[in-house]
Amino acid sequence: MDQDIQEILFTPAEIAAANQKLGQQLARDYHGKNPLFVCVLKGAILFLTDLVRQIPESVEIDFMDVSSYHGKTTSSGEVKILKDLDVSVAGRDVVFVEDIIDTGKTLKALMDLFASRKAKSVKIVSLVDKPAHREQVVQADYIGLTCPDKFIVGYGMDYQENYRNLPYIGVLKSEVYL
Numbered sequence: 001m002d003q004d005i006q007e008i009l010f011t012p013a014e015i016a017a018a019n020q021k022l023g024q025q026l027a028r029d030y031h032g033k034n035p036l037f038v039c040v041l042k043g044a045i046l047f048l049t050d051l052v053r054q055i056p057e058s059v060e061i062d063f064m065d066v067s068s069y070h071g072k073t074t075s076s077g078e079v080k081i082l083k084d085l086d087v088s089v090a091g092r093d094v095v096f097v098e099d100i101i102d103t104g105k106t107l108k109a110l111m112d113l114f115a116s117r118k119a120k121s122v123k124i125v126s127l128v129d130k131p132a133h134r135e136q137v138v139q140a141d142y143i144g145l146t147c148p149d150k151f152i153v154g155y156g157m158d159y160q161e162n163y164r165n166l167p168y169i170g171v172l173k174s175e176v177y178l
C-alpha cells in the first residue's frame with residue numbers, strides 16, 4: 001500500500017492528537033447528556049472507535065450507511081441510504097461522526113433526513129475537512145484536521161475499498177486512479 005502513496009498528510013501521532021482534542025471538546029459539551037453518536041459507514045469507523053475512547057462518560061453508538069462515491073474519486077451526487085439507524089432519535093442529542101466532509105452532499109442529505117426526525121439536537125464531528133470542493137452548505141461543529149484539495153486515503157478512507165487500514169492519512173498517487 002505504501003508504494004501507492006505520494007505524500008503523508010497526517011501521521012498517526014497527528015491523528016491521535018486531533019482525536020484527543022475532539023474527544024475533550026465533546027466530553028465537555030455532552031457532559032450528562034448520553035448522546036447518540038451516529039457513525040457514517042464505512043469511512044468513519046476507525047475514527048469513531050478511537051474517538052469514543054477519549055470520552056469518559058457513556059455514549060451510545062449506532063451506524064448509518066450512505067454512499068455516493070461508488071468507487072470513484074469524485075462524488076456521483078446521488079446519495080443513497082443503504083442502512084438506517086436501529087434506534088429512534090426523537091428527543092436525543094445526536095452527533096454525526098464523519099471521516100471527511102468534501103462536497104458536503106452526504107451530510108446535507110443526512111441533515112435533511114434528520115430534520116423531520118425530532119432529535120433534540122443534531123451536530124457534526126468530522127476528523128477531516130476538505131473545503132475546496134464544497135457544493136452544499138454544511139458546517140461541521142467539530143473539525144479535527146483540514147486537508148488540501150487532494151484525494152486522500154487511509155485511517156478509514158478508501159479508493160475502491162482499499163487503503164482504509166493505513167494508519168496514516170496520505171495522498172494517493174494520481175497514476176493509481178488515472
Ligand SMILES: O=P(O)(O)OC[C@H]1O[C@H](OP(=O)(O)OP(=O)(O)O)[C@H](O)[C@@H]1O
Nearest residue numbers: 041042043067068069102103104105106
Ligand atoms: O462530502 P462528500 O462529498 O459527500 O464526501 C464525504 C463522504 O464520502 C465518503 O464516503 P463514501 O460515500 O465514499 O462511502 P465510504 O465511507 O463507505 O467510503 C466519506 O466517508 C464521507 O462519508
Ligand code: HPA
Nearest residue numbers: 102150151152153157158
Ligand atoms: O478525499 C477523499 N478520499 C476518500 N474518500 C473521500 N470521500 C470524499 N472525499 C474523499
Ligand SMILES: [Mg+2]
Nearest residue numbers: 043069157158
Ligand atoms: Mg469511499
